[in-house]
Structure formats: structure tokens, C-alpha cells
Amino acid sequence: MTDFTQRKYDLVVFGATGFTGALTCEYLAEIQDENLSWALAGRNLGKLEQVRDRLATIDPKLQNLDLLIADATQTTSLDTVLSQTRVVISTVGPFVKYGTPLVEACIRQGTHYVDTTGEYPWVKQLIDRLDKKAQEKQIMIVPTCGFDSIPSDLGVYMVSDYMHSKHNLAVTDVKMSLVHVKGGYSGGTVQSIVEIMTNKDISGKDQMDPYLLATRQGVDRPSLPMIRRDRDFGDKWQAFFLMSAVNEKVVRRSWSIWADRGQSYGNLFRYKETMTFDFLPALALTLILYTVVPLAALLFKVPFLANKMKSMLPASGDGPDAEQRAKGCFEMQFIATAETEPYDKAVRVRGTVKGFRDPGYGDTCRMVAESALCIVKSLKDLPGNGGGILTPATAFGKVLLDRLTHNGGMIFEVKDI
Structure with missing residues (x-):
């Protein structure tokens, strides 16, 4: 060495x-x-x-x-x-x-x-x-x-830091919605998703564990995807966000490591991610999650079928061209609620994270x-x-926050509601 x-x-x-x-x-x-x-x-x-x-x-x-x-x-x-x-x-x-x-x-x-x-x-x-x-x-x-998982992870870090520094309060709840996105996908991403679906080293129970990557347990519990309207996100429909499977676990690991360092977001910290849709796409996605995805997961467990299906998917090295990538962008919004006494006025903040290139590439x-x-x-x-x-x-x-926002490369900002 x-x-x-x-x-x-x-x-x-x-x-x-x-x-x-x-x-x-x-x-x-x-x-x-x-x-x-x-x-x-x-x-x-x-x-x-x-x-x-x-x-x-x-x-x-x-x-x-x-x-x-x-x-x-x-x-x-x-x-x-x-x-x-x-x-x-x-x-x-x-x-x-x-x-x-x-x-x-x-x-x-x-x-x-x-x-x-x-x-x-x-x-x-x-x-x-x-x-x-x-x-x-x-x-x-x-x-x-x-894209998984810096916007989510730094977004939560940002709103928690703001809540602590401006209001001297811990955070009890953060929810994030991907309110706008435009971008493509590559063969490598598809192949990685397949590897997660077919991974035999982790049980179904562990897959559902919110604190799989964390150093300690918190208050979040396993939950199934549902659709709902949310006034905080323009009264739009919220449904499952594909990257939430990894993002939520990464954010909770961050919460646990900061807690180990004596700088916890909050002892009662909870976190949830969704994606903003119109009603029909939200409903269709949720139905697919409960029907097509479980069937595909079962088929991928059969070696012959898995190999056949993998051969039909995009290969690593494929992806959106330069023109498509130039049109890409995304926006995430975070609503954070402070831990306050029962009769105190609620303290809430809104964080925004924006990128101006294809999110994945x-x-x-x-x-x-x-x-x-x-x-x-x-x-x-x-x-x-x-x-x-x-x-x-x-x-x-904060070092990475500063680097990413330098010259307007990305936006990370937070304001009181």
C-alpha cells in the first residue's frame, strides 16, 4: 500500500x-x-x-x-x-x-x-x-x-438542519414527493432492478424492514403502497415511487448514524416517499404493483424463465441519447414537521430539491x-x-450541498410554511 x-x-x-x-x-x-x-x-x-x-x-x-x-x-x-x-x-x-x-x-x-x-x-x-x-x-x-439516493438523503438532512438551526426543534416527520421528473433509463439500471428482485441473500421479511440498513430501530413500520391525495403537494394524487425502496432505507441509516453521533434528526423521526400523479396513472401503477410485479418476481425465481426474461431486457451500456438527456430534469419537495408540545403551534417547513439534467445520467x-x-x-x-x-x-x-449548488448546478432550498 x-x-x-x-x-x-x-x-x-x-x-x-x-x-x-x-x-x-x-x-x-x-x-x-x-x-x-x-x-x-x-x-x-x-x-x-x-x-x-x-x-x-x-x-x-x-x-x-x-x-x-x-x-x-x-x-x-x-x-x-x-x-x-x-x-x-x-x-x-x-x-x-x-x-x-x-x-x-x-x-x-x-x-x-x-x-x-x-x-x-x-x-x-x-x-x-x-x-x-x-x-x-x-x-x-x-x-x-x-439519483438514488443523494436528493432524498441530502434533502432530509437539509430540512432537519434548518429546523434545528432556525427553530431549535427536532424533526418528527418528513414526507417527500417527486412532483416532476423527465428522464430516461439505461440497461444497467434495469439489470440492477432485476438483481434486487432475484436476490436470494435477503428474505422477504428483511426486504420490508424499514431499518434494514440502519444501526438502530425507529418508529417507522412496514407499509404497503396506497394512493391518496395530499394538500401539501398541490392536492395531487400520491402513489408508489420506485426509488423509495432504497431511498427510505438510506435516509433511515443517515438518521441512525447521526443519532449515534449525538446529532439525531429527532427521536421520533419518520420518513415516507411518494410520487405525484394524476388519478388514473396512480391507480394503474398501484394495480400493477399488486398484480404484475409479484408475478414477475415469481417467474424470475425460475432459472430458465429468468434467463429468457433477462435476455429480452435492455443490456448494460444502453441508455438515453444526448438529446434526451439534455431535456431531463426533476423536482422533489419535502414537508418536515417539528416535534412540539401538544398545544404549541405546529412548525413545518418545505424543502425543494431540483436538478436540471437527466436524473439518472x-x-x-x-x-x-x-x-x-x-x-x-x-x-x-x-x-x-x-x-x-x-x-x-x-x-x-454541507460540503456536498455547497458543491452541488455551486453556480446553480442544482437547487437545495428550504423555507417555513
């Missing part, structure tokens, strides 16, 4: 030839940070060269960007690459298949890690197996640094890159620099 301060690279993008990996590299090229030393890593030299050529059209100085050959199945190649960098960004999914060896190598080599996974069963494996080792070596391992690339840059640029100022398997909020806190 080489000395951390003497390493050749500030960061390496692992999986740079994949769809999300290449776009993350483009984001790093766009910011043109002359003080950043970085490299591309992947299995195929020819494909890495193609990505580098694309980057050189954005910033000609990147024509000589270093290319590193590494394979998630070859420990020696991982150790060689990671011993040269302070931080690695991983976009190689499904993470349950390819992610663990890289994280293990990061802990061996003393390299900090961020990724774009939304595979919470895999994150649970990391916590159980590697959290203590990462803490002992003070290595930050931070999954879910994309524009803003995700921004978010994972800026997460890595938090470590590169501001390690000593980060709340999570003691290491462990962390969430974005507990790893980066």
Missing part, C-alpha cells in the same frame, strides 16, 4: 467505458479542474481509448489522460490501480456481482470509495461484512451517490463526481472522515 498523500491520482473512474461511467468522465472533463489528477480504469484498452477521445473533444488537455487496466474479478489488477489513487468512483453494476471485490480492495489499499448503486441488499452485505474494517482504517465507503454523474471531489478537496472537513460504510449525508453533509 502506497502512502496516501503521495499517490499519483486524486481519483480514478472505475468502469469508465460503461454508459454511466463515460458520462461521469464527461462531467469531470466539463469542469476543467487543472489541479485534479485523474485517470480512467476498465477492462478493455480499446474502449478506454474511445472514451478518452470523447473527453479530448471537451478538453483537449485530456488527450493524454492515463488509462488503467483493471478487472473486478482479478484482485491483483484492482490492488495495482487502487494503490495509485486517493479516491475511486465506481459505476460498474450490477454491484452485487461486481462491486464487493472493489470495495474490499479499497479497504486493503486505504482508498476512499463512492458509487452509483441503488442495490440495497448489496449495501446491507457491505455493512455486515466491512463496516467495522472501514472504520478501523478510516476509509470512507459511500454507496448510493446518484446527467445529475447522477454530477452527484457521484462531486461526492468524490468532496473527499479529494475537503477530506478534513467531512463529517464522515472517520470512515465506515456511510450514506451521502453522513459522509459529506
Whole structure:
């Protein structure tokens, strides 16, 4: 293991030839940070060269960007690459298949890690197996640094911090609605969703556990998706939000870690996510959840049928084109209620998080890159620099909020209601 301060690279993008990996590299090229030393890593030299050529059209100085050959199945190649960098960004999914060896190598080599996974069963494996080792070596391992789950996680962190700092009150309830979204999906995302559905390492009971990833239990209980109208979100219909399956668990892990640090959002903290729809789409989605999804989950458990169905799905590497990505955007709203005495006036705030690129393949690339840059640029100022398997909020806190909102890249704001 080489000395951390003497390493050749500030960061390496692992999986740079994949769809999300290449776009993350483009984001790093766009910011043109002359003080950043970085490299591309992947299995195929020819494909890495193609990505580098694309980057050189954005910033000609990147024509000589270093290319590193590494394979998630070859420990020696991982150790060689990671011993040269302070931080690695991983976009190689499904993470349950390819992610663990890289994280293990990061802990061996003393390299900090961020990724774009939304595979919470895999994150649970990391916590159980590697959290203590990462803490002992003070290595930050931070999954879910994309659209799932940074907007949710930092949004809740933001409204809680506002409630504490302005009103000196704890938060008892936060609800979030994705009120507007425009974006595409990639084959890698589809493949990751399938991996979650077919994962045999986690029971159905654990899948439903609100505190699966948390360090302690809270007051939230398992619940089934329902539709309802909510005045706080324009009196629109609220229905199931696909990413809530991971986002809610990540937010509750953040709550538990902050509580362990003596900075809890609130002892009675509850959290729920929905998505805003018109009535008929909300009803149709809910019916699908109770009929088609359970049937598909059963079929995926039959190996022959699972292989046949997987072959019909988009392959990794596919995704929305540049024109589609340029039209992407999203807006989330958070309603937070303070913990007050029974006869006191209710104190409530509204938080808003907005992104102006495709959520999965524009803003995700921004978010994972800026997460890595938090470590590169501001390690000593980060709340999570003691290491462990962390969430974005507990790893980066206000440092990441500031980076994401710089020059209007994203909006994170909160106001009293």
C-alpha cells in the first residue's frame, strides 16, 4: 500500500467505458479542474481509448489522460490501480456481482470509495461484512451517490438542519414527493432492478424492514403502497415511487448514524416517499404493483424463465441519447414537521430539491463526481472522515450541498410554511 498523500491520482473512474461511467468522465472533463489528477480504469484498452477521445473533444488537455487496466474479478489488477489513487468512483453494476471485490480492495489499499448503486441488499452485505474494517482504517465507503439516493438523503438532512438551526426543534416527520421528473433509463439500471428482485441473500421479511440498513430501530413500520391525495403537494394524487425502496432505507441509516453521533434528526423521526400523479396513472401503477410485479418476481425465481426474461431486457451500456438527456430534469419537495408540545403551534417547513439534467445520467454523474471531489478537496472537513460504510449525508453533509449548488448546478432550498 502506497502512502496516501503521495499517490499519483486524486481519483480514478472505475468502469469508465460503461454508459454511466463515460458520462461521469464527461462531467469531470466539463469542469476543467487543472489541479485534479485523474485517470480512467476498465477492462478493455480499446474502449478506454474511445472514451478518452470523447473527453479530448471537451478538453483537449485530456488527450493524454492515463488509462488503467483493471478487472473486478482479478484482485491483483484492482490492488495495482487502487494503490495509485486517493479516491475511486465506481459505476460498474450490477454491484452485487461486481462491486464487493472493489470495495474490499479499497479497504486493503486505504482508498476512499463512492458509487452509483441503488442495490440495497448489496449495501446491507457491505455493512455486515466491512463496516467495522472501514472504520478501523478510516476509509470512507459511500454507496448510493446518484439519483438514488443523494436528493432524498441530502434533502432530509437539509430540512432537519434548518429546523434545528432556525427553530431549535427536532424533526418528527418528513414526507417527500417527486412532483416532476423527465428522464430516461439505461440497461444497467434495469439489470440492477432485476438483481434486487432475484436476490436470494435477503428474505422477504428483511426486504420490508424499514431499518434494514440502519444501526438502530425507529418508529417507522412496514407499509404497503396506497394512493391518496395530499394538500401539501398541490392536492395531487400520491402513489408508489420506485426509488423509495432504497431511498427510505438510506435516509433511515443517515438518521441512525447521526443519532449515534449525538446529532439525531429527532427521536421520533419518520420518513415516507411518494410520487405525484394524476388519478388514473396512480391507480394503474398501484394495480400493477399488486398484480404484475409479484408475478414477475415469481417467474424470475425460475432459472430458465429468468434467463429468457433477462435476455429480452435492455443490456448494460444502453441508455438515453444526448438529446434526451439534455431535456431531463426533476423536482422533489419535502414537508418536515417539528416535534412540539401538544398545544404549541405546529412548525413545518418545505424543502425543494431540483436538478436540471437527466436524473439518472446527467445529475447522477454530477452527484457521484462531486461526492468524490468532496473527499479529494475537503477530506478534513467531512463529517464522515472517520470512515465506515456511510450514506451521502453522513459522509459529506454541507460540503456536498455547497458543491452541488455551486453556480446553480442544482437547487437545495428550504423555507417555513
